Structure formats: structure tokens, C-alpha cells
Amino acid sequence: MLDQKQESKLANSNNNLSSELLASLPEEIRRHLYFTLGHFSDKIDSHYYYQALANAIRDRVTTHWRTTRKRFAESTNRKVHYFSLEFLLGRSLNNAIQNLGLDEESRRALHAYGLKLEDIEEAEPDAGLGNGGLGRLAACFLDSCANLELPVVGYGIRYEFGMFHQTIKDGRQVEGPDHWLRDGNPWEIERPEDTRTIKFYGHTRRGLDENGKSFTKWVGTHDLLAVPYDMPIPGYKNETVNTLRLWKAAATDVFNLEEFNSGNYPDAVVQKNNAEQISMVLYPNDASENGKELRLKQQYFLVSSSLQDVLAKWVEQHGEDFTKFGELNCFQLNDTHPASAVPELMRLLMDEHGLSWDEAWKITSNCMAYTNHTLLPEALERWSVGLFSRLLPRLLEIIFEINERFLADVAKQYPGDMELRRRVSLVEEGDHPHIRMAYLSIVGSFSVNGVAALHTELLKSGLFSDFYAMWPKKFNNKTNGVTQRRWLSHCNPELRDLLYETIGTEWESNLEQMSKLLPLADDAAFQAKWAAVKLKNKKRLADYVLSNTGVTFDPNAMFDVQVKRIHEYKRQLLNVLHVVHLYDRIRRGDTSGMVPRCVLIGGKAAPGYHVAKLIVKLINNVASVVNSDPKTKDMLKLVFFPNYRVSSMEIICPGTELSEQISTAGKEASGTGNMKFMMNGALTIGTLDGANIEIREQAGEDNFFLFGMDAAGVVEAKKSYNPDAIIAGDDDIRRVMELIEGGHFNEAEPGIFELLTKGLRNPQDQWLTIGDFRSYIDAQVEAEAAYADQKKWNRMSIINSATSGWFSSDRTIQQYADEIWNAKPLRDGKA
Numbered sequence: 001m002l003d004q005k006q007e008s009k010l011a012n013s014n015n016n017l018s019s020e021l022l023a024s025l026p027e028e029i030r031r032h033l034y035f036t037l038g039h040f041s042d043k044i045d046s047h048y049y050y051q052a053l054a055n056a057i058r059d060r061v062t063t064h065w066r067t068t069r070k071r072f073a074e075s076t077n078r079k080v081h082y083f084s085l086e087f088l089l090g091r092s093l094n095n096a097i098q099n100l101g102l103d104e105e106s107r108r109a110l111h112a113y114g115l116k117l118e119d120i121e122e123a124e125p126d127a128g129l130g131n132g133g134l135g136r137l138a139a140c141f142l143d144s145c146a147n148l149e150l151p152v153v154g155y156g157i158r159y160e161f162g163m164f165h166q167t168i169k170d171g172r173q174v175e176g177p178d179h180w181l182r183d184g185n186p187w188e189i190e191r192p193e194d195t196r197t198i199k200f201y202g203h204t205r206r207g208l209d210e211n212g213k214s215f216t217k218w219v220g221t222h223d224l225l226a227v228p229y230d231m232p233i234p235g236y237k238n239e240t241v242n243t244l245r246l247w248k249a250a251a252t253d254v255f256n257l258e259e260f261n262s263g264n265y266p267d268a269v270v271q272k273n274n275a276e277q278i279s280m281v282l283y284p285n286d287a288s289e290n291g292k293e294l295r296l297k298q299q300y301f302l303v304s305s306s307l308q309d310v311l312a313k314w315v316e317q318h319g320e321d322f323t324k325f326g327e328l329n330c331f332q333l334n335d336t337h338p339a340s341a342v343p344e345l346m347r348l349l350m351d352e353h354g355l356s357w358d359e360a361w362k363i364t365s366n367c368m369a370y371t372n373h374t375l376l377p378e379a380l381e382r383w384s385v386g387l388f389s390r391l392l393p394r395l396l397e398i399i400f401e402i403n404e405r406f407l408a409d410v411a412k413q414y415p416g417d418m419e420l421r422r423r424v425s426l427v428e429e430g431d432h433p434h435i436r437m438a439y440l441s442i443v444g445s446f447s448v449n450g451v452a453a454l455h456t457e458l459l460k461s462g463l464f465s466d467f468y469a470m471w472p473k474k475f476n477n478k479t480n481g482v483t484q485r486r487w488l489s490h491c492n493p494e495l496r497d498l499l500y501e502t503i504g505t506e507w508e509s510n511l512e513q514m515s516k517l518l519p520l521a522d523d524a525a526f527q528a529k530w531a532a533v534k535l536k537n538k539k540r541l542a543d544y545v546l547s548n549t550g551v552t553f554d555p556n557a558m559f560d561v562q563v564k565r566i567h568e569y570k571r572q573l574l575n576v577l578h579v580v581h582l583y584d585r586i587r588r589g590d591t592s593g594m595v596p597r598c599v600l601i602g603g604k605a606a607p608g609y610h611v612a613k614l615i616v617k618l619i620n621n622v623a624s625v626v627n628s629d630p631k632t633k634d635m636l637k638l639v640f641f642p643n644y645r646v647s648s649m650e651i652i653c654p655g656t657e658l659s660e661q662i663s664t665a666g667k668e669a670s671g672t673g674n675m676k677f678m679m680n681g682a683l684t685i686g687t688l689d690g691a692n693i694e695i696r697e698q699a700g701e702d703n704f705f706l707f708g709m710d711a712a713g714v715v716e717a718k719k720s721y722n723p724d725a726i727i728a729g730d731d732d733i734r735r736v737m738e739l740i741e742g743g744h745f746n747e748a749e750p751g752i753f754e755l756l757t758k759g760l761r762n763p764q765d766q767w768l769t770i771g772d773f774r775s776y777i778d779a780q781v782e783a784e785a786a787y788a789d790q791k792k793w794n795r796m797s798i799i800n801s802a803t804s805g806w807f808s809s810d811r812t813i814q815q816y817a818d819e820i821w822n823a824k825p826l827r828d829g830k831a
């Protein structure tokens with residue numbers, strides 16, 4: 001331990017450590033190559049240059065990080081803790097360079113070594129700690145919080161293996177491990193001094209303490225350690241650097257010692273591995289629960305370590321006085337994955353800090369806020385009471401008590417309504433009772449939000465209607481957004497420069513400025529520049545497609561793209577049916593009005609989701625037939641783009657002209673891919689689902705290709721859905737089905753697509769794919785007509801970008817800060 005004098009001396013010398021002590025970037029790169037990485041040879045792999053540059057840039061982040069942390073620790077503003085099992089960050093190097101304004105300097109530094117920044121950036125693996133939209137949203141939110149200088153810390157898990165790597169073999173998805181940390185991660189700093197202990201299993205014991213006060217203890221537990229790794233989240237040119245804290249699981253020494261002393265050294269080591277398993281792998285399920293014990297362990301591990309972290313810092317600052325804890329802290333739960341935060345905060349406040357139930361409940365229910373991400377029943381988390389009682393016995397007791405008290409309140413408010421009490425109970429009764437995590441989140445939170453206007457309305461009128469009737473003020477909407485720093489500025493430098501030259505730079509921190517483009521939508525000279533940018537981005541995408549798939553895209557064709565997780569509700573199948581329809585028209589010589597088109601589909605299927613994997617196979621099989629048929633050569637191409645991830649979206653979205661957002665209405669909560677495309681000037685062909693509705697409102701209905709049933713229409717259509725009749729009554733659709741059912745795309749593997757074609761013909765088909773097909777074909781014809789008139793298309797494209805201001809995550813986060821968190825920027829008025 002340091003004495004006070006030593007401590008203040010150290011603090012002073014730390015204060016003098018600033019970026020001014022750092023040498024020039026080229027020298028810092030050399031220093032890191034030599035001293036940090038120990039690299040002495042003349043031939044240096046680009047990987048080492050990446051490491052050296054990343055270290056040099058990180059050094060430049062450090063001073064601001066330190067000041068922000070200090071400001072955060074000392075602040076009496078409300079602090080926000082964003083709890084998420086997923087953060088889909090992608091790459092960090094360019095993000096830091098851009099946000100610190102070091103682009104020119106980095107380029108010059110690398111030039112001295114004969115290197116290009118873009119090539120060095122390629123050496124960085126994506127941080128793929130998420131499945132799709134939900135995880136990427138968390139990453140965009142952190143960026144916007146730092147941009148707005150809000151006191152927000154992200155809390156997550158440092159998965160050793162992120163989202164699996166996807167390759168395609170014989171048209172089928174093959175999963176490989178994503179060992180993203182293998183070569184080290186310069187963007188994290190281990191903070192072992194903040195290690196927390198996490199309990200599992202055991203049982204509870206009640207008693208009276210020396211003052212005669214009753215207590216409950218959770219004893220006989222298996223303990224393990226949570227070790228934090230911090231990643232810097234730099235704000236945009238504002239000297240703010242926020243923190244993402246990711247936990248890694250480790251064995252406690254005690255845990256090992258017991259086994260060790262009993263002479264069982266190998267078992268002790270195995271135990272250590274068991275502990276580390278908790279943070280070993282990200283579950284690759286998007287919008288579906290999987291019910292595995294290890295997953296519940298991950299959830300509790302994140303929640304307990306993070307809450308202990310926040311409480312420990314509170315106690316440092318305020319001692320054991322928690323009166324203002326709820327007022328000065330807020331926990332935003334990204335879906336129900338971290339819902340055990342509700343009973344865990346209760347447990348910590350009561351069992352560890354001696355608060356009464358009422359005191360603890362007042363605090364907890366005033367600082368938890370829950371974001372719902374889906375209405376799909378298969379995604380609603382339910383944990384078996386049996387599993388819960390084994391793994392987290394104390395938490396289960398607390399959940400039962402929350403439920404008892406809640407149901408007693410319901411009985412008071414709605415006397416005699418037993419049916420209501422059964423419906424809203426946190427426990428789903430039956431042979432195998434389950435805990436309903438969404439209900440637990442609603443009851444334990446002061447705010448419940450959906451992620452797009454339609455989604456929130458459907459929550460209120462459907463899934464959560466009983467709760468909405470009880471607590472209408474709890475419910476609110478926060479339409480998702482994406483950060484324009486990554487999804488426009490960074491990924492589309494050609495457009496960025498055109499925007500700089502045309503409307504200045506303010507849009508980078510205020511996307512509403514994009515509306516300054518509106519007066520130029522019809523300006524021929526500006527349209528020409530706009531089109532030239534798009535063409536460059538299409539060429540870049542075509543090169544990328546060629547090197548990843550071997551398929552040639554002609555940059556003069558229409559680039560039609562659907563990239564997102566593969567899921568039945570997202571209806572990649574509808575897209576394939578349309579490609580088959582175009583192929584059929586070409587083969588029949590019916591090409592009037594058709595424009596040459598290159599269709600790209602990409603996305604990962606959950607490894608256990610059989611139908612989704614079969615859809616991948618169908619896309620690949622159709623692609624191989626279409627691309628090798630000499631008749632279609634100049635008119636139609638289809639590729640399945642493998643291993644879709646953040647860094648591939650950065651090349652795909654600027655080169656896209658037509659954005660496919662074709663989910664069954666009422667199923668896509670918001671979507672965020674739709675927003676990235678819009679910003680980059682793509683036109684949307686889409687249903688009235690999620691944020692598509694708001695995109696169409698912003699862009700205007702003339703600048704959006706709408707098709708299909710709306711959410712109410714879907715409910716209505718299901719009552720008498722008859723796909724066979726639709727197929728029989730529409731020659732285009734009939735021919736498409738005949739081609740697929742006749743085995744045209746699987747001559748060597750007869751029958752393999754039957755599951756899909758039977759699903760399409762099933763009157764119970766939830767996704768109504770055949771029901772929307774005719775309308776989709778017609779909207780595609782409309783899109784082609786617009787494309788054939790390039791002046792019109794460019795106008796529509798400009799208008800889409802110009803009206804994308806609403807979809808910045810800066811706007812979303814400002815609304816969270818104002819309407820949920822009651823959070824103020826750390827430096828109000830600025831220093």
C-alpha cells in the first residue's frame with residue numbers, strides 16, 4: 001500500500017503525463033514496434049504495423065480517457081449503466097483515428113513506411129461480440145453517448161469467442177470459431193483491482209443478527225471471479241472518452257485450493273476451466289432463446305459483477321447511505337437478457353447492505369429501465385423455475401416475493417379478476433413452471449420502451465396490454481438510430497467529401513443538417529457528382545464481391561442488397577423467389593422494362609436453426625444456376641456473401657442502390673440496417689414494418705417502394721390464408737414454384753428444398769410469403785422503372801439521404817437521456 005504522501009506524489013506525476021509527452025506518430029509507431037512488440041527484423045508483417053499504430057493511437061486516447069473517468073467519478077450527475085449481453089463493435093482503429101481527428105497524421109506516418117492506412121486497418125479483426133441489430137445498436141449507442149458527453153458506461157461480457165465465422169461449402173453454411181483475441185487486443189486494459197466475486201448454486205439461510213434483526217444469507221455457493229477489461233469509447237472530437245467494461249470469468253484461488261489440498265491437482269485445473277467457460281462463447285441465436293444453463297450463468301455473471309461494481313463505487317463516494325442511489329443511477333437493460341438485475345440489485349441492497357425490502361424496492365424500481373426488442377414468441381425469455389432454484393436460489397426467492405407483492409397489488413386494483421392475475425404473473429404455472437423475464441423486467445422497471453413507433457404500439461395493444469392498462473406512463477417509444485460517424489463518414493469517404501464540399505461538416509455531429517441537400521435534389525450538376533460517388537462505391541463493392549465469392553458484378557447494373565441475420569420473418573425466401581421470377585422471365589424472353597440487376601444476399605443463420613440454414617443453401621443453389629446460365633449473363637446475377645459482419649457492411653452499404661427491408665409486417669421491431677442504407681442514398685423496397693414506416697414518412701411516400709400487407713392486414717389475412725389458391729391463380733408465381741419444386745436448382749440433390757416449398761404452401765405459414773409475393777413483384781417493377789430514369793433515381797436517392805437525420809443514434813440517445821435517464825452531459829457548458 002502507498003502512504004498518503006506517496007499517493008499524492010504519484011497523482012501529481014500522473015497529472016503531468018499528457019499526450020504532449022508523446023513523440024510524433026512515426027516515432028511512436030517505431031517505438032511500439034521495437035519496445036512494445038519486440039519486433040526487430042526488417043520485414044514486418046502488416047499485422048505488426050496494425051498493432052504498433054493501434055498502440056500509438058491508444059496512447060493518444062489515454063489522457064482524455066483519464067480526465068473523463070475522473071470527471072465521471074467526481075460527478076454528482078445521474079450515471080447511466082447500459083447492460084447488454086452483446087456489443088457488436090466491429091473495428092476500433094479507424095474509429096479512434098477519426099474521432100481524434102488523426103486521419104491525416106496517421107496517413108502521413110504510415111506513408112513514411114510505404115504503407116496505406118486502409119491496408120493496415122484490414123489487419124484488425126472485428127470485435128464480433130453480438131449477433132445482429134441488438135448488439136450493433138448497443139455499439140452505436142455507446143458512440144452517441146460519448147459524442148453527447150453523457151455519463152454512460154457500457155457493461156458486457158468479454159467473450160473469448162465472438163460471433164462464429166461463416167464459410168459456405170457446397171452451398172451450405174459451415175461455422176468456424178472466431179478467436180478474435182488470438183493476436184492480442186490493443187483496445188482493452190485489464191483492471192484486476194476491480195475484480196468481483198460471483199456466486200452460484202448453494203442455498204439460503206435465515207437468522208437473526210446480534211441486534212435481533214432478521215437476515216438472509218446465500219451460502220454453500222460455488223464462487224468465481226469476474227475480471228474487468230475496459231475499452232475506450234472516444235467521442236467525436238470532444239476530448240471525451242467513455243468506457244465499455246467487459247467481464248472475463250476466472251476461477252477463485254479458494255475454489256482451486258480445496259481440490260488442490262485434497263491432492264487432486266488435475267481436477268483443480270479442470271475447475272478453473274469450468275469457471276472460465278462462462279465467458280468463453282457468445283450464443284449465436286438472434287431473436288430466439290435457447291434455454292441453456294450456461295446462458296443463464298452468463299446473464300447473471302454480467303449482472304452481478306456490474307451491479308457490484310456500481311455499488312462498490314457508490315460506497316466509496318457516499319458510504320452506506322443509499323437514499324439517493326436510485327436518483328443518481330440508472331440501469332438500461334438491453335432486452336431481457338440482463339433482467340436478473342432486478343432481483344440481484346434487491347439482493348445486494350438487502351443481504352449485503354442491510355436495507356429493508358421496501359427501501360430496496362423503492363431504489364430498484366426507480367433505477368431500472370427495460371428496452372424490449374421483439375414481439376416474436378420464440379424470443380421471449382422464460383427460465384425454468386427448477387433451473388433457477390438450483391443455480392440462483394436466493395434470486396428465485398426474491399422473484400417469488402416480487403411476484404407475491406405484485407399480484408397482491410393487482411388483486412387490490414382489480415378485485416376478483418383471477419384470470420388477469422394468472423395472465424400477468426411472473427411465474428407461468430404448469431408441470432414445468434417458468435419465470436417470465438419480460439414481465440419481471442416490466443414490474444421491476446420505471447420505464448419500458450419499444451424501438452420503433454409501430455413496435456411500441458404493438459407492445460401496448462398486444463404483448464404487454466395488461467401492463468399498459470396498469471401503468472400507461474411506464475411505456476414509451478425510442479425509435480432506433482445508427483451513428484453517422486461509422487455508417488456515413490467512415491464507411492463512405494467519397495460521399496463524406498462531397499458532403500463537406502456541399503453542406504460543410506456539422507452533419508457529423510448533427511445529422512439533421514443533411515436536409516441542406518434537399519434544394520439540390522434536382523440540381524443536374526450535383527446529381528452528377530452524387531452519381532459519380534455511387535459509381536465509385538459500386539466499383540469498390542464489386543471488387544469486394546469478386547474477391548470474396550468469385551462472382552463478377554457489373555457496376556452499371558442495379559445493386560440490390562439484403563444483408564441481415566437469416567430468419568424466416570425477414571423473408572430472404574421472398575427475395576429468392578423474386579430472383580427466380582426474374583430468371584424465369586429472362587429464360588422466356590420476357591425482359592421488357594427489366595434493368596440489369598446484381599442481387600446480393602448475406603447473413604448468418606443460427607447453427608441450430610434448420611430452416612434458416614436451408615434458405616442459405618437455396619440462395620446458393622439458385623445463385624449457381626443463375627450465374628452460369630448464358631441467357632441471364634448481362635441481366636441478372638445473384639451472390640450469397642459469406643461471413644456478413646460489421647466490417648463488410650461498411651463496404652456493402654455505400655455501394656447499395658436498392659435496400660431490401662421485406663419482413664412480414666409486425667415482426668421486425670425496428671431494423672437498423674434499413675437506416676444505414678438510407679443514409680448512404682439507397683432506396684428502400686419494404687413493408688410497413690418497424691422503422692420502415694418512419695423512413696417512408698421522412699423520405700415521403702414517392703421516395704419509397706412500398707408493398708405488402710400492413711400489420712393489421714397480416715392478422716386479418718391469417719384467418720383465411722390460402723397460398724395454394726394464390727399460386728394457382730397467378731402465372732408468374734406458379735412458374736416460380738414449378739421451377740423450385742421441379743428440382744431445377746437441385747438436380748443433384750432431389751427433394752432437399754421440400755421443407756421450404758411446403759412451408760410456402762402451408763395455410764398456417766406465419767410469414768405469408770406467398771401472400772405478399774405479387775405485391776412485391778409489382779413494387780420491383782416500379783423500382784426498375786425508376787432506375788431506368790436515372791435523373792429520377794438520383795433525385796430519390798438524394799432525398800433519402802437528405803431526410804435521414806431522424807435516424808441518427810444521437811437523436812435516439814438524446815431522447816433516452818431526456819425522457820428516460822434524466823441524464824445531463826458531464827461538461828455542461830463545457831470547460
Ligand SMILES: *Cc1c(COP(=O)(O)O)cnc(C)c1O
Pocket residue numbers: 131132133136563564565644645646649670671672673674676
Ligand atoms: C446493422 C447490422 C445488423 C442489423 O441489420 P437489420 O437489417 O436491422 O437486421 C446486423 N448485422 C450487422 C453486422 C449490422 O451492421
